[in-house]
Amino acid sequence: MRTYAMTGGATGIGAELRQQLQAAGHKVISVDIKKGDIIADLSTTEGREVAIDGVQRLAPEGLDGFIPCAGLPPVAKPLSLIAQVNYFAVVATVEGLRGLLEKKKGSVLFVSSNSAPMVAADDSFVQICLAGDESAACAEIDGRDGHTAYAGSKRAVTIWMRRHAAEYAAAGVRMNAVAPGITMTPLTDLVFADAELGQVMKEFGDSVPVGRTAQPVDIANVMRFMLSDEASYLCGSVFFVDGGSDAMMRADDF
Ligand code: NAD
Secondary structure, X not given: OOEEXXXXXXXXXXXXXXXXXXXXXXXXXXXXXXXOOEEOOOOOHHHXXXXXXXXXXXXXXXXXXXXXXXXXXXOOOOOHHHHHHHHHHHHHHHHHOHHHHHHHOOEEEEEOOOOHHHOOOOOHHHHHHHOOOHHHHHHHHHOOOHHHHHHHHXXXXXXXXXXXXXXXXXXXXXXXEEEEOOEOOHHHHHHHOOOOOHHHHHHHXXXXXXXXXXXXXXXXXXXXXXXXXXXXXXXXXXXXEOOOHHHHHXXXXX
């Protein structure tokens, strides 16, 4: 039996992964704002402390894996919440749980998105996130749009993972990211219902090369593999699990 901690295990992709890991006999500590072993609002510093302290209390022996899966969609308001949950909470919890991960030579699986490459790495929002200035990132993004907030937060968190992958690996902790395409979850329902983004997302969904959008199980199956011993040489990788959309949009760019 292994011990995993995750955020965002209440619904969607996170709930599917939690159930798969539990069905395989593993212990999963789930942190969520709605329902879980630890209830915490990860948009706040206090909530992140509750999450880290709670995981340390429930897994003193260490962690085989941590999956910061909680995320907000591009239609969340204010947009600064997206920066707080999708970027700053992820970095804070990964860093806060590093000691527990080192104890068991565990791995961290970030949840990026196939939208991440749609915002440039040198975008000011991405750069301010990476500089670690939460209040400046919130101020910057509140004046911009939901797509930049969401895709930019995923771009930033993926760059953070890759910049730190070698250093964490030297301490025995592998870090990787999964980059899902459109997956049918409560998050996607909110985007599809949005007056501005709904139609664009439906058209994007219709264009997926394999001919369908994903179900949470399509993503969780790959995530479970990325966390397993079979993937023990995987480090700093970004797996696009998106039915071919990224290949269609950026064939030469990998
Ligand atoms: P979801 O809404 O079903 O799950 C998100 C989870 O995060 C929920 O359990 C929610 O309660 C939790 N959460 C939200 N705000 C929180 C907060 N402040 N504190 C603590 N928990 C909070 O959505 P999902 O689609 O399963 O998304 C899971 C991850 O996958 C997210 O990071 C999302 O960005 C990413 N993703 C989703 C898609 C997609 O199309 N659904 C595509 C690419 C990436």
